[in-house]
Amino acid sequence: MRNNKLKDIRTAWKHSRFFFGKNKVMIVALGKGQTDEYKDNLHKVSKYLCGEVGVLFTNKTKDEVQEYFDHFKEMDYARAGNQAKMDITLEEGPLDQFPHSMEPQLRQLGLPTALKKGVVTLLKDHDVCKEGDILTPEQARVLKLFAMEMAEFKVQIKCVWNSETSEFENLAGEEKPAQEEDEDEEDDDV
Template identity: 50%
Template sequence: MPKSKRDKKISLTKTDKKGLALKQKIVEDVRNCVEKFSSIYVFTYRNMRNELMKDVREQWKPSRFFFGKNKVIGVGLGRNKEEEVADDLHKLSRCLKGQCALLFTDSPKDEVIEWFESYSCEDFARSGCVVDKTVTLPEGALKQFPHSMEPYLRQLGMPTKLERGVVTLIKEFEVCKEGGVLTPEQAKILEFLGHRLAVFKLDLRAAWIKGSGFERLDGKSEDNDENMNEDEDN
């Protein structure tokens, strides 16, 4: 009986025993999922929110989402044709660049693509986020804020004062500028104002389906993966 591709022993990078054991477990988990599920998808993510991702996992049960170090997951799939645990999986492994993860599922491809294209969730932008919108507040009363917040708003950089117990901007104030990187103070002000400038989104990059093999889903060629800098790895 021919030896299963899954039984191949692949050496991992030199590390301590605890770290090595964890990497070996990840590799084994990936290989178990390859056997268990009929298809695998590589997807990228923007503005990751753990609480929202938890809901996504619930929606997709019993499918399995897999986050981790790209290089270690790549070992589990097979980094080249000689190492791959199933035909064409090394092509999927090449797509593991930057912020990305895997979805193992038995759901039909059309259903997977439709869900990923339609899913997005707005949330408050965090410090360090690049915003795509300018938010400016006109001079005048800010009646949405209680008077007790006025000192804190000034600490955040807003030119405010109390006029007859009402929080008031004494001049026009630009909270953030399109293309700018948010400071912690700007992020907090936007949250107070209720402006959700971040979108949590998952985008499909590629797929591997048993019996069909590898397929690119983002319109890019396989050459893009080979030319990408490995420093983009998580």
């Protein structure tokens, strides 16, 4: 999770509560099944708690929440494992934005650099990534050093549970939540 982006969301939603933590702890708190759930149908939310997820408690309507998060998108730096969205080529020449002390670090990241008269200089054109490539940690670091944002930060609403009516609604478009799929795969392996 990107902490600085989540701070912006928390500031905009001061009237609500966000919980991010160990999924297993949140599952126990909400209820693993009908017998130990805190309120009716709340255990259904637990099935969607896998990966990087959080829980939002709010008095706002479902439409208000969806409207906000459908339009909340910010560009961010790509991480290792992300897919490159475009070709990035650095052109030969001086890199004035970097101090001379960073030249060894740039060379270690795979850039053909040298110091010329105390200025970090790229000795030849360098392809950082091609569109569709899976980024390595080195490529992601180079993109960040050159302030090239290639990833999009957004929040996807997976499901809704209404405390007044105890109604549960799946919004993720998945037929089965991820935890049920994992349980099915485990059954097949036995």
